[in-house]
Amino acid sequence: MSPPPSRPDAPVAAPEPAASPTAPARAAAVGGGLAILAVLVLAVNLRPGATSVGPLMEQVVGAYGQGAAAAGLLAALPCLAFGVLGIAAVPISRRLGLTGTVLASFVLVGIGLLLRPTVDSFALFLGLSVLALLGPALGNVLVPAWIKLHGGRRVVPLMTLYSVVLAVGGTAGAGLAVPLAGEGADGWRVSLQTWGMLAAIPVVVWALVLRRTGHDFPPAPPEGALRGSLLRSRTAIALAIMFGLQATNAYTQFGMLPQILTSNGVSPGRAGLTVAVISAWGILGGLLMPGVIARAKGVPWIVGAFGALTAAGYLGLWLLPGVDPLVWACVLGIGGFAFPTAIALIPARSRSPLVTARLSGMVQPLGYILAAIGPLVAGALLDATGSVPVVLGLLTATGLCLGLAGFRAALPRMVDDEIVPPAPARAVG
Template sequence: MSTRPAPPAPGPAPAATARAAAVGGLLAIVAVLLVAVNLRPGATSVGPLMEQVVGAYGQGAAAAGLLTALPCLTFGVLGIAAVPISRRLGLTGTVLASFVLVGIGLLLRPTVDSFALFLGLSVLALLGPALGNVLVPAWIKLHGGRRVVALMTLYSVVLAVGGTLGAGLAVPLTGGEADGWRVSLQTWGMLAAIPVVVWALVLRRTGHDFPPAPPEGALRGSLLRSRTAIALAIMFGLQATNAYTQFGMLPQILTESGVSPARAGLTVALISAWGIVAGLVMPTVIARAPGLPWIVGAFGVLTAAGYLGLWLLPGVSPLVWACVLGVGGFAFPTAIALIPARSRSALVTARLSGMVQPLGYILAAVGPLLAGALLDLTASVPVVLGFLALTGLGLAVAGFRAALPRMVDDEIVPPAPARAVG
């Protein structure tokens, strides 16, 4: 039986330290903060306004289901292009260019009179998140130096803040006007201009910053060879199914139960707000806590419990079940943090992020479409809640496997041929 020497403990390479110094600690913090806070409002701000939006274009439930699934579809399909695009523009250049288009899409989509144009501009507005979802973790891995865990914590926390603000402020920003949804959605386009300015400054320091290819023969193999990568993709897809179904359909479910639109939006925002806590604690938990697979699996169980509570115990305040679902939503920052935590090199991190998030989001898009179809066919909220509870149990299984202490770098390398002992 042959043995291999244990790999050295990972640490920042001299080149990585030089890149981190080139960006600078304060600029890196500001850049990550501003991009993270702008990655979600373009998607989460639509759900609480769904009735007004589809009504303004003379559309119905099918259009609402499509809008609910659109972020996942966009993140999945366009996310596949993130790594190839960044090979030409660099990580920083790709994020910068995409946010120029985001600002244009967010500013223009509420002004058009055609639902088809609204959908098209929504895709443009979601381009930045689609690419940023994949590339920002790799950017942090490349430029973070000794601050990788801190920057991933900041990224996860502020990502949740942005999602919370998008859902919670959607109705108040309308000002109570019948056409106020247009102003509400347009607000996020004005804010998207800020990261463009900051990332232009970052680009001046980084230049073309895609991680170099490894030496010939290193890191060969498909990510599909890695059970950890596959489990991460399934985990990511199931948590995104729940998150975007909550953003898009839970307000409708709550309003049909007699909750006001503003309070329904705040309830969904409460679910998102728990992500702030998750973003603060989960990177450290992943790095240090024993029994991590059981912790991550519990998030899926709590997600299922939250839906079952809304179904079987409707007399309990929805805010209680929102908190249960919010803690179950810890699965999202956990999945994000597991991408760099289960990979060693920046290249594998980029490849893993480029697989997990696009495939996960494509899988996630099926959830809102199925939930909408079930609601149309059965007119039964309990059926939808039961379906979502099953996805929570699937999340528990996938999360347990993804959290096991395995490195994707090791799993994708074919085993060395056995040497004959003479």
């Protein structure tokens, strides 16, 4: 790939397969149709195991004789699992390969999803939920690197497909949970098991992919130059902060925004619709942003604007409560384009698939850990002060910080170049 352009507002093109000496062969081995199918069936299965629990929370905790504390734990579990388990993605994939790790983890996902509704102990339900979240936690980290390694010239279309279907799968998990449960007292068990049966599809497809790829962890260059610390890279640090702040905002919106709206006199149904509108914008963001990052000029300003829009949405809810909250939901939804943007920046700001894997393994676990902390802090602040404006003021500040971090992360810099240790000084004389 050609070096980054010198103009600060110039876009960085999608990396060419020549970034890795084995990339063309690997891309040919997988094939375009199989790569599309693999990304499609995996992306649609990465979120329903997590999002399908929320709408059924009352029935689930009630069946095990639990209360609000158990519900809170289940609500925070996906973020905690994505963060903590995601840290292990790169070390595991060094041993099993990218494809092998995804395949093995989704075998465990299917087992966890099928078994957890059948157990009589809440502790076992919790443990099997962690098992069911293992595949998504590892997939979050590894899919961008897999696309970079096997996508060839289809990196941008595959990232677009991944981002869009990821949002569709999460929406389907939440939207279909109650209809799948039906009217029966134990209908929630059938609803949750449905996603376990669907998890068999990526297992079959990725087994076919594994036959073609074999062990496919990206090789390091002979000189080992790309083993430098990611902490040397200001782009990597900015991207980690950006991802963390957007995740904090997203999960705080999902968990706290309905309560904030109802405290302002909005009906519960209207509050739920408002949050759904924010989520729906994510599908459009996933469709647009990978291509924008690859081709548009002024990408840093575009990404910075998402943070400004996020802050504006909170300020609108705070200072203009008489305006229909759906207006501010649309503003927050467009600000939420920061999520597919951050996902697309991981391969766009790294040249080697190895660096892409390492960058993803740093950025996403940190982001999801922050996402678990964000709603807890917002909830504790609301309990302590009883003041919605205080919470909205805090969220406004996070939106502004998101814009600043996103601007820096989107500058046309390559993490590969920033992590190379400086050459040792030559002795004089």
